Amino acid sequence: MLVIGGGIAGIQAALDLGDMGVQVHLVEQEPSIGGRMAQLDKTFPTNDCSICILAPKMAECFRHPHITLHTYSEVTAVSGNMGDFSVKVLKKARFVKEEACVACGDCSAKCPVRVPDKFDLGMRQRGAIYMYFLQALPMVMTIDRENCLYLTRDVCRICEKVCTRDAIDFEQKDTEIDLRVGAIIVATGFDPFDPVGLSEYGYRRYRNVVTALEYERLICASGPSGGHLLRPSDRKPAQTLAFIQCVGSRDVRHNPYCSTVCCMHATKEAMLAREHDSAAHSYVFYMDLRASGKGFQRYVTRSQEEYGTTYINGRVAKITEDLEGNPVVWYEEPLGPATVKMKVDLAVLATSLVPRRGTEALAKILSVEVDKYGFFKSDPLTPYESSRAGIFVCGCCREPTDIPESIIQASGAAAKAAEIVAGGSC
């Protein structure tokens, strides 16, 4: 079996299959498994710490006797048919020997290069040799070839000198692996929509307008501000917060669909602001409050009653900035006064979930169809089947879904894939 994507969906699919005794190859393009869930601070509706509940699953996956991990790797070609696919996987050179590196971080501390860190969404700087994140698995350093001085300009090699384990290997080459698998599960997840195009919200123009995923990193203990909710412009505590829903979603100019998870993550983020600072007050601007999952409505009520979150029904027209760098939110409330301007410390944009970059290219490699929004296509009554027999889809790459739903779908896709093996065609 092949599972593409090492987020929570891919991990769960691999674990289910592995536990059934099936041999699984899990391919992840980033240097570590973990996916988007690893970037979240807490999860709704239980406020469980995200990495705390994900890390044991990652470890289980990493050590599973039936699962072979291929991180920092990409699927480049697929041929054959259900029951017998031939797959080419490109394993990118890390320039670090996985078996020797102990991730002590000495190299990264001495690396003279400073570039924005992708995992922390550019809010922190890292070296050209770096750990993807603190709990990364495999727990090894990676050299980013675009920024390494030696690989780009033939100078430096400091990391090589400071490494006491002799783990740096600039001779490492990209390698290609051939796999033969009976079925393929695609679980490549989502990207957050880039709201720069929605100029009325001033993202990138105003420093105190951030996306919800950036906010997750900002309040996370392992994030760029060590878990202190400080706004980017002046690092002052953010006490009045506006959460703007449907940014890019339910918007015919961008993504006409509903991204499903944003009403709940905004509710969670508002609660967390209050947990970080008892003087914090949050306003959630929404169109329809979508809280239809298990325990969700009660969670919203808790947010209102115990955390003082105010929900305002209305779409925010625009955000401007005052002279102190405070975002000013312009909105109208049904039956309220004409236009209200609210000054806040921080505005958080609930951006849509869109297909991962590269989904279209992967769809071509797999010869499967995508829907009009670019998600992998599947039918409501056969929810896991892609347009090609033997290739199954689950999680956010088929439609925006929350974590429990992604886990359900991962198990479901595993059952479908296992039916092929049981059928004797593999």
Place this chain on the structure above:
Amino acid sequence: MAEARIGVFVCRCGTNIGGFVDVPALVEYAKGLPNVVFSQENLYTCSEAGLTEIRQAIADHQLNRVIVASCTPRTHEPLFRSTCKAAGLNPYLFEFVNIREQCSWVHMHEPEAATEKARALIRMGVARAKLLEPQEEIEVEVLPSALIIGGGIAGMTCALSLADRGFEVTLVERDRTLGGRLKDLYTLSPTQEDASDLLAGKMASVKANRNIEVLTSATVRAVNGFFGNYDVTITQDGTDIPFKAGVIVVATGAEEFKPQGMYGYDGKKVITQLELERLLKADRFDAENIVMIQCVGARDAKRPYCSRVCCITALKNAMILVERNPKAQIVILYRDLQTYGTVYEAVYRKAREAGILFVKYAPQRPPVVNGSVVTVFDGLLGEELLLPYDYLVLSTPLIAYPDSGELAKMLKVPVDEYGFFLEAHVKLKPLDFATDGVYLCGSAHWPSTVSESIAQAYGAASRASIPLSQRRVRAEPIIAVVDEEKCIGCGLCELICPFKAIRLEDMPGGRIARTLVASCKGCGVCGAACPQRAITMRHFTDEQMLAEIVALTEER
């Protein structure tokens, strides 16, 4: 056993613990406790770095007991136990101390008191760890068969998936025929496919599959035995049918709430969505003015939850009405329209384009029905609307079957406050129960669309197939042990055991109690009740528990 050499690992859990509890102070404190030879803190003990440090410390300091003071054993105990095992330490020499749920989270506004409590918990853990003994896990054989309770779309789909992989399935349905809620539906959202086509197809596949035995008009009367080897009794037409199953899947669904006494509900002109579907199916519906009210009996004080499927159902039915009669005027009165995801939101947009009117009402000013007119205050226009209707359709929530609690009791699984079955972990184990070997899918878990029920059914099939494929499962050795010398055969333990896991047996010297190893859950009821103190709980001995209590009362 050799002198205890205890290692204590205190987790910061990012700021979850470290932000409120003084972790360095706890490490220093632990170092001063008897038998503790090593202590350190970790940012995340559960990360691969933290686990490596545990393994390393076991080797470097010859630790023969490991304590992690962090979060909850529900999610993390297996991980730390297996880490100890990998380092050559018996996993039952690991002790968990919870300083997150029990300290930093509940006492986050009193950091000093939280730290003090954490000290006490660590002190107790150390006292107990000293007395821990190695235990061997019990292996149990799993019968390669599944019992699926409920023959709706979820149960049938799950049965087919398991049967296609070669496992024997018994599918039990209490109605006379299979199909569940699907039998009443006219079409399916969003494709408008005929529900009866889907039903007929599934039923034919179930019938044709020789690995599936279907029992209709049948109810589960008793479930005994244990994971891997359940003894099930089904009652069908007054006769009891006993059989065995390795695993059990709950797919019992939910029912539509009947809004008696609300909005003039009469089942004739004021009807529910399901009643509308029946009329559509029978082609007995003809009307021009239709008003629908959402959240009838849902999101109120009595049933505070959103039932997830009603907005989607209302939209689907409204679209059918418009297609059948383009002159039909349909108004949907709603609070928040729940068309999540890509497909349902597209249906919503189409419905607006088709001229269906949507009026948002506030729960404080619900619509009022007077004869054949609905009066509603439009929260966007700020005006009262009078809407005459030929039919008033009430969207009511799915509710748990009133007897779901009885089934839950038989299976020894929990239900939530609304009667829906409660999974093992809301986030990470949505298809499993905390009780091993029992799984969950469909609306028995939470109101689900047909598509979601199918998706969940495959998921539950995957989960259930894991022990079926492994053929053997390991059970915790935490069970009751009877001291045969002390037992007087009074039978009190047998009487009160909730799992029927201990029973009297005739022995040459008289009757004595014996534990059925695989059934015993180690709950301790028998041990507490035994007048002779002849029953000990393995891994939770009186001595270990008392040591903890004594440690609690000690000065720091």
